[in-house]
Amino acid sequence: MKSQKPNKSLRVPEQEFLSPILPRVKASKDYRDRKTLLEKCDELLGKSGIEIRLQEAALVKAQEQSDKVLTEKQRLHIQQWTSQALRCNIARILTGDSFRQFAFHLAESFLLQQFCRLIKFDTVHVPGKSTLQEYSEAFEVEEIQEIIHLLTGSAQKKSAEIGLEESFDDSVVLMDSTCMELNIHFPVDWVLLRDALRTLTKAIECIRRHGLKSRIQTPSEFRKQMNKLCIAMTHQKRGKDSRKRRKEILRQMKRLSRCVEKHGRRYHKLLSDQWEKTDLSQKEVDQILKRIDSILTQLPEAIDQAHERIIGERQVPNDRKILSLYESHSQVYHRGKAGKPTEFGLQLLVGESMDGLIVDWDLVEGAPKNDTQHLKPCIERLQASGITILEAVGDRGFASLKNSKYLFQQQIGDQLCPRGVIDLQKRLQEKEFVTFQKRRAQTEARISILKHRFIGPTIPAKGIKRQKKHVAWSILTHNLWVIARKIITQAEPMQQAA
Numbered sequence: 001m002k003s004q005k006p007n008k009s010l011r012v013p014e015q016e017f018l019s020p021i022l023p024r025v026k027a028s029k030d031y032r033d034r035k036t037l038l039e040k041c042d043e044l045l046g047k048s049g050i051e052i053r054l055q056e057a058a059l060v061k062a063q064e065q066s067d068k069v070l071t072e073k074q075r076l077h078i079q080q081w082t083s084q085a086l087r088c089n090i091a092r093i094l095t096g097d098s099f100r101q102f103a104f105h106l107a108e109s110f111l112l113q114q115f116c117r118l119i120k121f122d123t124v125h126v127p128g129k130s131t132l133q134e135y136s137e138a139f140e141v142e143e144i145q146e147i148i149h150l151l152t153g154s155a156q157k158k159s160a161e162i163g164l165e166e167s168f169d170d171s172v173v174l175m176d177s178t179c180m181e182l183n184i185h186f187p188v189d190w191v192l193l194r195d196a197l198r199t200l201t202k203a204i205e206c207i208r209r210h211g212l213k214s215r216i217q218t219p220s221e222f223r224k225q226m227n228k229l230c231i232a233m234t235h236q237k238r239g240k241d242s243r244k245r246r247k248e249i250l251r252q253m254k255r256l257s258r259c260v261e262k263h264g265r266r267y268h269k270l271l272s273d274q275w276e277k278t279d280l281s282q283k284e285v286d287q288i289l290k291r292i293d294s295i296l297t298q299l300p301e302a303i304d305q306a307h308e309r310i311i312g313e314r315q316v317p318n319d320r321k322i323l324s325l326y327e328s329h330s331q332v333y334h335r336g337k338a339g340k341p342t343e344f345g346l347q348l349l350v351g352e353s354m355d356g357l358i359v360d361w362d363l364v365e366g367a368p369k370n371d372t373q374h375l376k377p378c379i380e381r382l383q384a385s386g387i388t389i390l391e392a393v394g395d396r397g398f399a400s401l402k403n404s405k406y407l408f409q410q411q412i413g414d415q416l417c418p419r420g421v422i423d424l425q426k427r428l429q430e431k432e433f434v435t436f437q438k439r440r441a442q443t444e445a446r447i448s449i450l451k452h453r454f455i456g457p458t459i460p461a462k463g464i465k466r467q468k469k470h471v472a473w474s475i476l477t478h479n480l481w482v483i484a485r486k487i488i489t490q491a492e493p494m495q496q497a498a
Contacts, residue, residue, distance in 0.1 A: 011052070012072050038112075043162075048150060054083075055082045058079070059075055062074075084118070085135035085139070091116055093473055099132045099136075107126045136461075141468050144469065148472070149385045149387075151483070152357050155355075155479075162487070163491075164486065169353060171387075173360065173382060173391075173393065174351070174393040174394070174436075175443075176443045177349045178350070179345050180451070181343055182344065182345045192322060192324075193254070195326075203267070203288055207288065210278040212270050222260050247311050254303055254307070261296065298325050318332050319367075324344075330346070331346060332344060346467070348361065348363050349374045356482050358475050362378070363464075376403070389412050392407055393416070393437070394417065396417040398417075417437060454474040454478045
């Protein structure tokens with residue numbers, strides 16, 4: 001099948017978006033601020049060109065997948081769908097809602113409906129939670145990265161066009177790393193057995209509801225038994241025979257887990273062989289089987305791990321340790337913070353410009369890296385995106401002889417904080433170094449804003465692919481927010497004078 005070579009002429013001119021005028025709301029400054037912010041974000045999406053770029057990319061992809069030339073109606077539908085997906089993702093992250101909460105919020109808020117282009121004369125078609133999730137997964141990470149670079153480039157090169165009095169400076173990158181915690185239970189060994197039993201029994205209940213049954217004790221009774229054992233385990237932290245009692249309780253947990261494991265395997269085979277007798281679709285069956293497979297594959301190892309730790313009283317190496325049955329890529333992150341020396345999640349590198357835009361990031365898949373290993377890839381990614389870096393700023397974790405040599409070869413100013421006390425004292429005599437290091441302290445606040453205001457305290461997505469997309473959408477929304485607030489701040493003195 002030959003696909004016709006697409007070009008930018010695929011895009012259809014769209015009619016100017018028309019909607020009723022929003023009512024004027026008095027005595028609510030927070031609402032007026034949100035309204036002004038969304039209006040500026042709406043202008044930025046158009047003036048920076050990122051909305052058009054995303055539409056063009058979607059049209060090219062659709063044309064490549066079709067064996068016929070797309071009609072004008074089809075192209076217009078793709079453009080409108082892409083625009084809604086982009087705007088819904090941005091608005092959802094700005095509000096901090098889940099998919100379900102945002103679906104309600106979107107149906108109730110005329111302001112959000114207008115921003116997301118959902119109003120068509122007297123009809124509003126609001127997407128549901130499943131459609132909103134499809135929007136979040138509609139674009140690849142590389143596509144989101146491209147429009148982020150396009151937006152940051154507009155703030156630097158086309159500042160007057162988007163309404164900035166002064167262009168943003170992207171010649172300095174301030175780097176730091178943090179741990180993005182995942183939405184998992186604290187990794188206690190016997191809790192893994194409880195999670196496994198709970199998932200298997202719920203899957204069995206689902207299969208039974210849809211008409212396939214085999215002899216088994218009521219599945220909820222297994223959960224009751226496991227919950228009683230978990231309560232008993234928590235009460236054995238102190239006491240004369242606490243170690244002995246913990247081992248006895250774990251043995252009961254192991255017997256119960258193996259019993260449910262056998263039922264899980266039997267029901268897995270039953271559903272796989274006779275799913276046509278149910279009212280489930282093939283996709284629903286695959287999802288249930290995948291869920292059971294995931295637990296059955298990990299359960300023997302989780303039982304062995306609990307046995308080693310509690311009965312054998314032996315340590316398990318981190319590379320062999322299961323932290324979560326659902327987020328198997330989660331890592332142990334030793335940071336030595338007061339009150340929280342160890343975190344469980346993924347390492348996130350953030351590169352910030354002097355004006356607060358995030359120009360580079362990397363959600364590390366696998367074990368956390370030393371900060372010294374992040375500098376060179378960060379500079380290379382920035383240079384590949386067309387940004388000329390003149391100064392690199394980081395804390396002492398980024399400093400090394402190898403990195404200093406690399407920066408010298410690239411003719412980039414080395415503003416990394418030295419590790420040695422004597423070297424640091426010498427650098428503190430340099431006015432420029434002191435200025436950059438003072439500014440670097442604000443990067444900690446920038447990371448906190450990104451984590452708690454946009455991404456969330458934990459990444460609200462499952463699987464490394466979706467988590468990377470969520471981080472990318474969050475950074476795009478953050479950069480839009482920064483630029484829009486800058487434009488609003490510049491306009492305030494003029495409005496007061498008028």
